[in-house]
Amino acid sequence: MSTGVFDPLREQLLDAARAFGTDGNGAGDGVAKLLAGLVDDVDRALREELEIFPVCHHSPASALAMARRLREKRPKVVYLELCEDFAPLLAELKNCRLPVALQSFANEVDGFPKRWAPLSVIAPITEASAEYQAIAYAQETDGVELVLVDRSTDHVYQWDPPEPGAPSDAASDGPSDPKNPGDEDALHGDAVGVEIGDLRPGFAELEEHLLHHGKVRHWSEWWDQYVEQPLVGADYATYRQVMTLIGGLFRRLDPNPRNVRQNELRERHMWTRMREHLAATGADPGDCLYVCGASHAVSRVDEFGLRPDEPAEPFEIPPRTATKWRYGLIPSSHSAIEAQFGLAPGSVSIAAATFAKAVRRGGVKPFRLKDRRGAAAAAKKKAAPAPAVDPAAEAADRLSGFLSSPPALDPLDESELLGWCVDIVGLARRNGYLASTADAIAVFETSILLAGMRGRTRPTPYDFQDAAVTCIEKDRVPGRRDVARLCEILLGGDRIGQVGYESLPPLARDVLDRLEPLGLDLQKRTVQRALLNLDADPDLRACSDLLWVLRRLLPDDAVRPIMGARELGERSIQESWDLAIGRNQRSLVELGYEGVTAEQVLERRLRRAVYDPKATAAIALRAVEDAVVHLGARRFADELGARAVELLAAERTVDDAPEVLRRIRRLLAHYRATEPELPRWCGEFVTAGYTHYCTLLPTAFVDDDTGVRQVAAMLGFLLGMESLALSLGCERAQLELAVRQSHPETPAKIALLWAAKSQLGLMPVADVRARCDELLASPLSVPSFPHYLSGFVQALDPAPTLAPLVVEVLSKAFGRLPDRVLLPWLPKLIRALKDHAREMVPVLVNEAARTFPGSLPALDAWTPPWSGSADPAAAGAAAPSAAPGPVSDLLAGHPAACDAVASLLGHPVEWRAAPAAAGGGEASALVARYPAASAAVAALLVR
Structure with a gap:
């Protein structure tokens, strides 16, 4: 019930509401109820036995009022709206350079959905904030207890779960700066921000109305102009009543039921904790101070206040989940705070400058934490006796005078504005702008003009910023920073905090x-x-x-x-x-939240990666490499390798086949070079992969979703690891059966199949050559021939012996196709090689360099080995079986080579003087029996 102090104000507001509702539409009743409720909120908060101090987050007016009140009242207990589990971190703030943020972090969750991980909650602290003043007072004054009463970080996620698809950061209050992307906005990452006093209208209509009639661009400028500046020098009673009134207004007009529910849960938690502390310690409520957001100061929950009657149903604080939270301090910055809480760029820097200016003026001495290395940190200061305070003066109605009188217009401070104008011109010139003294004069006059148009005699930093952009930033930004960003730097800059070594x-x-x-x-x-x-x-x-x-x-x-x-x-x-x-x-x-040493964290991350439900064999092999390279832990690498075997056997696709092949080859080469024998898991991986890829090969050849690179990698694994797999017990018949069962339809995969059959001996190279010649000879197959070539180039990995054939086929294509066919065909070939065979093109180029002569004169006399009499098949067909010639002369001239070949084949070595035509000797008979091989060797030697 009202004490009568605010009855005149209530009557004035009700008269205004009645005048507003004279049109008969009933609007006056709603307005009257709202205005009367606001006065009741202020009256109720001021009558509470436990003094409530309403604040706004990062508000210089709140910080200054807090410093004044703490020196006047000297409370023995300070209840602070901050997550209660942050309490152990507060002692470490003296080792840091503000701004910093208190953080709780959970990488592994227990009791929350897995998709939420990692969880992170931060609470930024700046010097120009009421909470920092309260913390510094409690830590630097003897006999003062600081109690954090807000819900824990675990309850933050219990009571306010993240919405699906919702951005992690609040919407920006002002335009962002695309020209100056910095990493400072990411200092908080995707953490959930906790602030004291989010005083901003809950719906767009009211905010738009205030911005329009206040002649400002964004909410931060409106708040600075109409709240911060009038309250910076106001007495405590005026500040308290005005801030409570604003908190009640925004609280009552918030249409979001989610916000209302969260506020009520937090308020019930805070009042429950304060009641518990008072009951446990027996502290006198008159010696206590409750610091909370202005919207919480007008709470209407049943637990509000210290009245003797208890709520009908006591609030039961739910237990925390089993999630293990870790706590620490992280660096913050003004821009990170602005991005986190949706403030206009530069607003926190301007608030810090306002606070510093008010401190320089005198009249208030803020509290500051002393560094532990300082001599003053050895002992806390003893609390001085509190000066006498007149309760009647504090309870008097200050709202009527504040609301009825126009705001005091600060006189123009020409020296301050001139300093800004000169400094911004110099800063602009250093950043590439063609600014001069004339621009400084223009900025000065334009700032005064804009301030006058907006109803103020003294230009604010926002007026100065608008004037500087208008007068200096003509048509373009010559450097990395635009003029708006330069003004932010000039007026305070983006101060970045740092956590001290001890913390x-x-x-x-x-x-x-x-x-x-x-x-x-x-x-x-x-x-x-x-x-x-x-x-x-x-x-x-x-x-x-x-x-x-x-x-x-x-x-x-x-x-x-x-x-x-x-x-x-x-x-x-x-x-x-x-x-x-x-x-x-x-x-x-x-x-540091994940382990004690960096190596331990890496080990935990590798183990977590390979045991993740979405882990693949490629991920496990990468983890093995990291364990070998960075940790040198053989046992740990073997554990990860065994997991890789399990993952490979369980895979049903071959999307990662190229990466699996590349990594297992490197690991096998490393172990062969450094270990006496391969680890057991390597053999199991090869045998499992051999069986796995043989099973999936026929399906991969016909599956449209499986690319050429994946099939080529499978063949590379099967053919490249064949000798090792066979030595470990695999059967080659399994691979041959898989190849015979494969029936691809796309040209590239058909070429891969031919290459695989050639490598396995199921198709002679001569047949592959003949089929390529048929493709080149048919006008219907020429347009798709680049895809065949891409398949052949991709096959150079599993079948490297086909490199001469690929060079031959490509040379025939360029030699035989007319320009009208070749010119449209060439871009398709380049695109096919680029998309499907980038890694193998260097192999093809090296083979071409060995095949073709290296000089122009040699090129004129050079005959391709696959054309004319040099063709191996033609040479073999033309050579008589027993006729003397260069082959017989070559054999007779190098008998040692023939002896070695005969011994390898198990034939006795018998040389006769009879000519080869007479059929003398085993060597001559061998040459006569295999004329094609002899002709091929001769062609190679002649070339």
Whole structure:
């Protein structure tokens, strides 16, 4: 019930509502109820025995009012609206450079859907905020207890689950800057932000109305002009009543039931915690201060207040889930806070500048945390006696005067505005703009003009920014930053926080300690170059090993190798690195939530990757490589390899066949070069893959969704690993049966099948050559011939002996096809080779270099081996079986070679003086029996 203090104000508002509703449409009743409710909200909050301090997040007016009130009241207990499980982190703030954010992180969830992982909640802290003033007061003053009463981070996800498809960040309040994309907006990542006092209209109509009549561009400018500036120098009673009124207005007009439900759950939790603390400690409510968002100060839940009657149904706080949360501090920045909470770009920087300016003016001394290294940190200050405060003065009606009187117009501060204009011109010139003294004068006059048009005598930073953009940014942006961004830098800049070494998790400190031999200050946000001569200084090898592990764990720009590589069987002698670990401190801190050392985190991530439900054999083989290269753990690599065997046997597609083939080849080559024998899992992988790909080969040949590269990789595995698979117990008949059962229809796969049959001896090379000649001779098959060629080029991996045939077929195509056919056909060939056989084209080029002569004179006299008498088949058919010739002379001239061949074939070596025509000797008989082979050898030697 009302005490009568605000009765005159209530009557004035009701009279206004009645006048508003004289048109008979009934609107006056709703307005009257709303206005009367607002006055009741303020009256109720001020009458509460436990003093409620309403605040807005990152508000300089709230911070200044908090500092004044803390010095006046000297409370012994401060209840703060902040997640209760963040309490242990507050002691570490004195080691940090603000702004920073309190973070809770859960990589593995238990009790939440798996698709939500990882979970992250952050609460940014800036110096120009009421919560920082309360924290600093409690930690720097003896006998003061700080109690966090908001729900835990686990309850954040219990009570406010993420909506499907909803963006992680709030919608931006102002236009973004596409010309200046920075990584500072990503300092918070996709964490859920927790703030104290989100004072913004809950529906667009009211916000649009306020912006239109306030003659401002966005909400941040309206709030600064009509709330922050009038309240920066206001007394505590006025500040408290006005902030409570605004909180009640936005609370009552919020149409979103989700917001209403979340606010009520948080308020019931906070009042329950405060009641429990008061009952447990016996503290006097008069010595306590409750700091919460302005919308929570006018709560209407049953638990509100410390009245003796308890709610009908006490609020039961649900238990937390089994999710294991880890806590730490991460660096933040003004731009990250703006992006997280939907504020206009530069608004937090302007708020910080407003706070600093008010502090310089005097009248209030803010609280600050002392660094532990400072002498003042040895002991807390003893609380000074609280000055006498007149309760009647605090309870008096200040709203009537504040609402009825026009806002005080600050006089023009010409020196401040001139300084801004001169500085922005100099900054613009350094960034490529052709600005001059005339532009500084134009910005000065335009700022005054814009302020006058908007109803204020003193230009605000937003007026100055608009004037600078109008006068300096003519037609283009010559550099990376536009004028609006330059104004933000001039007025305060994007201050970026840093977590001190003492407040880092053990893993982050371990990383910095182990990289100390590099002689670099890795806490800096600049990119630093590290040069490592590993032969001259072997002690740096440990740093190199750690850097390669961090390269695998941190973002790409954090640890970037410039020179050097780390692969299977490869170690660099010298390395060069670009290190930006200080700029990526948040990622380094979050690594500390997963383990104690970087190697442990890498091991856990590799194990989690291979046991993921979506893991494939290719992923497991990559994990094996990382385990061998970065960890050197043979037992762990064998465990991952055994998992790779299981995954390969369970796969039903061959989409990853190229990557599987590439990685298993590298691993086999590494183990053969470094180990006395292959690991057991390698043999199991080869045998499982042989059986697996033989089973799927006929289906892959006819499946339209399976590409040529995948089928070629399968054949590469089967034919390349055939000797090892057969030695481990596989049967070649399985592969031959799979090839015979394959009946492809597309040209590229048909060519692959011919190559596979040729490699297995099921189709002579002469038959493949004849079929290619038939394709070239038929006008119907010429348009599709590039696809056949792409299949042949792709087949060079499983059947490398076909390289001469592919060169021959390609040469015949260019030699026989007329220009009218060749010119339209050539782009198809290039596109087919580019899409399907990029890796094999160098092999084809090398074979062509061996086939064709290397000089123009030699080219004129050169005869292709596949044309005329040089053709092996033609030469074999034309040569008489027993006629003397160059072959017999060659055999007689090199008897040692013939003796070796005869011994290998199991024939006795008998040389006779009789001519070959008489059929003397086993060698002559062998030549006579196989004339084609002799002719082929002769053609090779002649070439």
